[in-house]
């Protein structure tokens with residue numbers, strides 16, 4: 001699987017560790033985030049990741065900022081993106097099972113790194129349930 005990952009200054013540490021984790025599992029990772037803790041603007045990174053997922057340059061995305069909200073708000077402006085915010089393992093499971101998120105967003109300042117890996121594992125090992133959840137997803141775009 002080829003992942004895109006992005007982050008602002010609040011997500012540098014977890015992004016760096018998650019890249020190592022994903023590579024150790026045999027995945028490819030394209031880094032669209034900042035690599036220093038100098039203050040930056042999350043949309044500059046979120047748009048790059050969103051475009052890569054939409055174009056098929058990467059299969060799935062992971063985004064990290066302080067609360068996760070700035071990344072999620074920006075990513076979800078893109079038609080081909082369903083970015084879901086998860087802060088515990090069960091939400092990591094549900095964001096795939098019910099929402100089929102193609103970008104997983106996590107709040108780096110509010111979860112441990114251990115929790116971040118647990119969320120990623122849950123998201124990756126869960127199947128989308130389809131059915132009524134597909135019907136709901138189909139109703140998300142504005143007419």
Ligand code: RB5
Nearest residue numbers: 010065066067068069070
């Ligand atoms: C940065 O201070 C913080 O605002 C950002 O990481 C994120 O939480 C925004 O939604």
